[in-house]
Amino acid sequence: MLQTKQLSLREQLMTIQEQLNKHEQVNVSIVESIDDINPVDFFASFDRQELVRTFWKDPKEGTFFIGVGQLETFESKGKQRFDSMKEQWNHFISNISIPNEAPKGTGPMLMGGFSFNEKISSDKWSSFEPGLMVLPEMMLSVFNENSYMTYNVTVSQNTDLDQLVNRLKNWEQGVSSAAENKTDLVSTNSLDYRNWNQLIEQAVASIKSGELGKVVLARELEATFEQVIPINSVLERMVNQQKDSFIYVFDQGEEVFVSATPERLVRVDGDELLSTCLAGTISRGETLEEDEALASSLLNDEKNRNEHQYVVNMIKEAVEPLTDSVDIPEKPVIYPLRALQHLYTPVTAKLKHSNSIFDLIKKLHPTPALGGEPRNEAMRFIKHYEPFERGWYAAPIGWVDHQGNGEFAVAIRSALVQKDQATLFAGCGIVEESDPQEEYEETKLKFTPMLEALGGISQ
Ligand SMILES: C=C(O[C@@H]1C=C(C(=O)O)C=C[C@H]1O)C(=O)O
Numbered sequence: 001m002l003q004t005k006q007l008s009l010r011e012q013l014m015t016i017q018e019q020l021n022k023h024e025q026v027n028v029s030i031v032e033s034i035d036d037i038n039p040v041d042f043f044a045s046f047d048r049q050e051l052v053r054t055f056w057k058d059p060k061e062g063t064f065f066i067g068v069g070q071l072e073t074f075e076s077k078g079k080q081r082f083d084s085m086k087e088q089w090n091h092f093i094s095n096i097s098i099p100n101e102a103p104k105g106t107g108p109m110l111m112g113g114f115s116f117n118e119k120i121s122s123d124k125w126s127s128f129e130p131g132l133m134v135l136p137e138m139m140l141s142v143f144n145e146n147s148y149m150t151y152n153v154t155v156s157q158n159t160d161l162d163q164l165v166n167r168l169k170n171w172e173q174g175v176s177s178a179a180e181n182k183t184d185l186v187s188t189n190s191l192d193y194r195n196w197n198q199l200i201e202q203a204v205a206s207i208k209s210g211e212l213g214k215v216v217l218a219r220e221l222e223a224t225f226e227q228v229i230p231i232n233s234v235l236e237r238m239v240n241q242q243k244d245s246f247i248y249v250f251d252q253g254e255e256v257f258v259s260a261t262p263e264r265l266v267r268v269d270g271d272e273l274l275s276t277c278l279a280g281t282i283s284r285g286e287t288l289e290e291d292e293a294l295a296s297s298l299l300n301d302e303k304n305r306n307e308h309q310y311v312v313n314m315i316k317e318a319v320e321p322l323t324d325s326v327d328i329p330e331k332p333v334i335y336p337l338r339a340l341q342h343l344y345t346p347v348t349a350k351l352k353h354s355n356s357i358f359d360l361i362k363k364l365h366p367t368p369a370l371g372g373e374p375r376n377e378a379m380r381f382i383k384h385y386e387p388f389e390r391g392w393y394a395a396p397i398g399w400v401d402h403q404g405n406g407e408f409a410v411a412i413r414s415a416l417v418q419k420d421q422a423t424l425f426a427g428c429g430i431v432e433e434s435d436p437q438e439e440y441e442e443t444k445l446k447f448t449p450m451l452e453a454l455g456g457i458s459q
């Protein structure tokens, strides 16, 4: 626990400043325990301030991280983008001063993400590097019914502490609840069915020829709205409507990436590792009976079990060398969401000491839930035939703290929001038994949660 009698932020920064030599400067991370505050309202209160804003919520435990501003931005690209991010972060935290105890999920922490491929070539994604993570200037952490504020700042002898502290503490003047806002959908545009059909037939032919086992193929949907899409309200709707998903926002002003994804790539908590296999899809029923019948047919469907098993086998193989005591149930269970249900298998293990979350991401990404099997052949197929740039779609997004705890999800059920335009993404696992029409319907269903959150459909 933090001490109840806390020195003020200003007092702590002053003590540090007094110890500095003339040209010295130091990065400092100060954590304060605070009264409860609504995370969405906190995020919304920093609107239009030219600050990078990041939002993370996990599906079950009610853990929220909201970052505002940036003390430092870390970028990386190419094949080495995970290694490079790990090195940059390790170097940075070896030089930061953390005067108070910083519980897990507080103190200096990176939030951000990576691209699906090692390179991004289209202009559309020019604000989203292949590796982009920020250390926020201030961060709200909410978990186990406790709230903390972390302030990450650089202090030198010249720093005007009054000005700095006034700015950082401005939120204490009050955070009001975010006004609900919506703009109407004008039009949508996506790959027509003929081209989709061709793409899937091509994939099935490659599978039948033995070149591929499984490949995940996706399409984009361009949605044009009447006015600028109100991100705060989109966030509010995602949080309210997608309770069993991770909720993620990376907001760079006019370039925003959002995701309400049910799919965890990896969580590291001390030496505990949790990964999940999520693949295989069916819709929800209108009645309880219909819902249960659909769930049971999904559990017993050979094609979907086949899609799922590729993921289980690969994740098992990937984590085994880095961990001890891997535990994977023999059969999947159902993971229900608002509009659809998936096959789900959790993977738990004990992490061997020297491995970091970045090592795991490097090994795991992309799993056959997003790429395919064999990995390299599937990646080549996607790059060659899929008619759009994936950018951050289907790629790792998440956070890591200064003790190496962290969690990354994969950015499906996601959209790139640029003013009044949103590009949504939805894909599906193609296996030998895939039927183009059914897969098309599956992607259609997967667009609905994000389209609804954006305000494009109401239910
Ligand atoms: C690729 C996506 O989802 C993936 C594909 C699934 C499937 O084909 O059954 C299910 C969950 C995810 O592994 C997506 O939503 O875009």
Ligand SMILES: [Mg+2]
Binding pocket: 279, 280, 281, 307, 428, 429, 442
């Ligand atoms: Mg599927």
